Amino acid sequence: xxxxxxxxxxxxxxxxxxxxxxxxxxxxxxxxxxxxxxxxxxxxxxxxxxxxxxxxxxxxxxxxxxxxxxxxxxxxxxxxxxxxxxxxxxxxxxxxxxxxxxxxxxxxxxxxxxxxxxxxxxxxxxxxxxxxxxxxxxxxxxxxxxxxxxxxxxxxxxxxxxxxxxxxxxxxxxxxxxxxxxxxxxxxxxxxxxxxxxxxxxxxxxxxxxxxxxxxxxxxxxxxxxxxxxxxxxxxxxxxxxxxxxxxxxxxxxxxxxxxxxxxxxxxxxxxxxxxxxxxx
Numbered sequence: 001x002x003x004x005x006x007x008x009x010x011x012x013x014x015x016x017x018x019x020x021x022x023x024x025x026x027x028x029x030x031x032x033x034x035x036x037x038x039x040x041x042x043x044x045x046x047x048x049x050x051x052x053x054x055x056x057x058x059x060x061x062x063x064x065x066x067x068x069x070x071x072x073x074x075x076x077x078x079x080x081x082x083x084x085x086x087x088x089x090x091x092x093x094x095x096x097x098x099x100x101x102x103x104x105x106x107x108x109x110x111x112x113x114x115x116x117x118x119x120x121x122x123x124x125x126x127x128x129x130x131x132x133x134x135x136x137x138x139x140x141x142x143x144x145x146x147x148x149x150x151x152x153x154x155x156x157x158x159x160x161x162x163x164x165x166x167x168x169x170x171x172x173x174x175x176x177x178x179x180x181x182x183x184x185x186x187x188x189x190x191x192x193x194x195x196x197x198x199x200x201x202x203x204x205x206x207x208x209x210x211x212x213x214x215x216x217x218x219x220x221x222x223x224x225x226x227x228x229x230x231x232x233x234x235x236x237x238x239x240x241x242x243x244x245x246x247x248x249x250x251x252x253x254x255x256x257x258x259x260x261x262x263x264x265x266x267x268x269x270x271x272x273x274x275x276x277x278x279x280x281x
Contacts, residue, residue, distance in 0.1 A: 013109025
């Protein structure tokens, strides 16, 4: 009975968020964007070499993860940046809190709705790509292809979940939507571009302070770098190439990196709930 009372409001709020995303065509837009991305990389990525051919599976997944690490966080931000500040500006958040709902139910209802939207978009687009590759790619092993794309969808949605929670924190701390989207784009720029560039600079340079433990800590401090390493190690295993993959393979393994990404998610969820609980309306 207690579980039903807890989950029922969460499911109602999640359903509302899904309907809102469908009504304003966000779901269709993101599905189309991811589909064009995955089909372009899979079937036209070799065009730069002057010929068209289907790439090897490890090369394909590496290319998809390299591009998705830019697109997926940005899509998650645009989906959820106004989750609280937007409703606060319109007055609907105050109305929502007047109902017999806890702030935890509101927070996790929105989270479930947004994660479902991202999962539907990525699952449809990357799943359709996998089906087309199975039909047209004679050199692919079906079981290996399905496993690779399933792992890729899971890791992509965990990355999206991380940035959705970051968006909640910024949205709760902002007083207007313009400030929220501006702050989140700055965070996206720092994580996806600047931090990654600095980390790669340290990896290829001979700095005296950059020992194994420092590099491990720097990778763990960035969900985007964890995402890159997860997808490299998942497809190539212990033979994964690249600085991030070699370090991750040696010290953590795939389960360890997933664990670190889950630590990010749990920590951000707890921080979001704490800020929302203390927020005065």
